[in-house]
């Protein structure tokens with residue numbers, strides 16, 4: 001493993017949504033700050049920086065993680081997937097995103113990317129999730145606008161569609 | 167006739183936000199050379215600042231400045247407030263700190279990480295002072311003074327009397343009294359505050375980007391603090407915002423602070439608030455103690471009310487405080503027909519973070535008192551609480567109804583709303599559930615709440631705070647101006663701006679519906695731009711998104727602009743089609759003759775005439791297609807000489823009913839069934855309206871059961887993370903059955919009232935009533951946490967509830 005001094009910047013490289021990306025960061029830089037301010041991928045949001053709200057959730061090697069509790073250096077040489085990857089190249093929304101719009105599952109949309117990424121991971125592993133399962137996973141996210149009802153409806157519908165994350 | 171208005175259209179905002187392509191404040195590019203700020207905050211609730219030594223920090227590479235209260239005092243003025251005893255507040259603490267988390271110094275460096283490092287090198291010496299946290303204690307003459315120059319912590323006391331409360335109390339069959347203590351909380355948007363400020367020395371002007379929400383009356387407060395005319399403070403609001411709920415008004419001291427830092431450093435300065443800062447110091451709703459008493463007839467009819475409202479605004483009074491005491495003032499009698507009222511309003515300062523705007527704005531505190539009182543009246547007179555509500559609500563024939571303290575309620579049929587809500591077996595079901603639970607030994611109660619939801623504030627309401635003579639000096643304040651501008655370009659493309667700030671409601675969709683409806687276009691044809699720029703866009707003091715001003719306000723301005731545009735296009739088309747303007751119809755992107763569908767032109771062709779060929783326009787018509795409409799509803803008068811004030815333009819109605827069961831083992835309150843009936847006049851988009859009601863409901867649940875800003879007796883803040891301040895997750899929000907009826911407002915052309923605040927106001931009271939019923943207790947403190955419920959159950963009066971058989975436990 002590479003050793004870097006605390007105040008030294010080092011090049012960090014990984015795959016972001018299938019593209020090879022790199023940038024310089026101190027070892028202490030958070031993955032969220034690296035994504036947003038070094039790479040300019042601002043779709044991933046920061047709501048608390050202490051691991052509770054879930055709005056920073058991204059996939060690392062396909063597994064949902066809190067970006068605010070991850071150092072940029074920890075993503076080195078791994079595959080990071082963010083909300084920007086979900087829609088098709090033509091901008092067409094995927095089944096999960098479509099269900100969110102249909103059920104008015106977002107208002108300000110600030111919590112939304114984290115929820116979408118959590119369920120992109122979860123539905124990939126659990127294609128036939130029950131509403132109770134969905135609610136348990138959604139419990140890892142805070143939304144202040146919606147009261148969650150529309151989010152649950154959207155997730156249940158997306159789960160039933162059979163191929164929610166496609 | 168409606169094509170798109172009133173339909174539950176999906177939001178046009180969503181695809182962008184769902185794709186991670188939103189443009190929130192922290193997403194936008196910053197000017198070259200931008201430096202970053204970190205705020206050093208007070209670790210004390212009350213202390214004198216003895217010394218700030220920044221030399222070690224300033225010696226660090228990449229550190230631009232450490233700004234202190236002394237710098238700020240030199241180059242800026244204290245913020246204007248609504249009251250005379252000058253309570254000076256600058257954007258940084260000067261000489262003293264008065265609450266935990268108060269900004270003391272600003273470190274500016276090349277990066278945020280560096281600024282935070284340097285902050286650790288700043289030496290600040292404090293001498294702690296005794297702090298006063300408790301609201302009642304702060305009123306005592308021996309209490310430590312927050313602002314010695316004010317000579318008291320109770321900085322405003324006003325008494326109001328309407329009708330003959332004294333006579334009514336003397337002649338009443340009975341009196342029922344109650345004291346309530348409403349807690350501090352916030353609705354903590356998931357996006358925190360963001361400011362990017364630039365200073366242009368040659369123009370002596372500031373250019374600021376911030377996720378500020380309004381009201382833009384505060385723009386004047388900021389400009390005055392910066393000692394510049396309004397045109398030298400250009401404030402730009404980003405296109406997207408991660409929620410606000412009133413909270414993003416209170417970014418304004420930070421706008422001034424970042425602007426001053428930009429001036430001091432000569433660099434653009436960016437500051438992003440973190441969550442710990444937000445919880446400790448951004449903004450809180452005020453806590454309030456209310457002593458309320460009713461004079462009643464023995465059938466439960468309320469003859470008079472007396473309220474003593476003591477509200478805790480924390481360490482400073484910020485504009486537009488004390489709004490929560492006065493925004494509801496005209497409607498202080500709520501949904502009830504009560505002619506005689508006496509109100510005392512007290513504004514008190516304590517060593518807590520300053521209170522400010524928050525969704526519901528005074529409503530939750532008022533209705534907690536009023537609705538708990540109505541329940542007590544029923545208990546003490548041995549009546550059914552629902553009967554007491556029904557006997558007192560304003561009768562349909564009385565609308566428009568002039569409330570005792572001056573509100574002019576536009577429309578409603580409260581009794582019918584109540585009957586619809588309890589009907590269809592809903593109340594029976596609740597009672598059945600209650601009986602089953604009680605028979606099994608589980609405490610279960612039913613609560614009700616009937617509330618009036620004001621929409622679009624009269625900007626003069628706050629001046630009720632001053633005596634009639636004091637009001638006369640600066641001249642009257644009143645009204646509520648909304649503005650929107652509709653533009654059509656040379657190819658017939660339509661765009662709209664309006665004086666609202668985006669917070670996630672879906673205003674772009676609704677405004678598109680309003681314009682499309684008039685012009686016969688599709689919603690997708692209308693581009694709505696709500697990223698407000700104070701130098702280039704239309705706005706006045708009421709601009710912003712707060713106090714439910716969208717549906718009765720900005721939406722109406724957009725409607726008026728669209729109607730004017732339609733009239734103008736109709737005249738242009740009439741000339742080209744050789745028909746009368748009355749015969750012109752707008753449909754499916756065509757403008758043509760109603761009587762002869764073949765005689766029509768494409769919308770863009772007619773619109774283009776105004777740009778390309780002014781000679782073809784009707785005689786005297788100015789070319790171009792741009793209409794700015796200003797909606798300034800009549801009826802929002804300044805407070806009268808008797809202190810009566812019509813505090814808002816529209817008044818919706820909400821009736822809630824719920825069943826709450828308290829777990830005898832965990833002491834958790836579980837909402838078993840919740841029904842909420844709304845009358846918000848005409849719905850402009852039922853899908854979006856439903857979203858607002860559901861979101862508001864969840865925040866009501868949060869306030870009732872979970873969220874509270876807690877301080878210890880020395881003023882230490884105990885709710886500093888989301889692990890301490892409990893924002894409900896999906897598991898904590900019970901289902902709600904939302905019902906709706908429409909009595910359109912006669913006071914606005916669209917008939918729509920506010921809808922986003924009602925449940926914030928009704929839910930805490932309704933749940934408190936259910937808990938009181940479940941436990942047979944009089945005093946219910948919110949949030950009703952297991953700890954509090956356990957204490958109540960230990961102390962419950964033994965005679966109630968009388969479970970007939972104990973369950974298996």
Ligand code: FES
Nearest residue numbers: 047048049054068
């Ligand atoms: S920002 Fe990472 S959990 Fe809140």
Ligand code: FES
Nearest residue numbers: 107108143144145
């Ligand atoms: S949509 Fe605003 S926080 Fe969830």
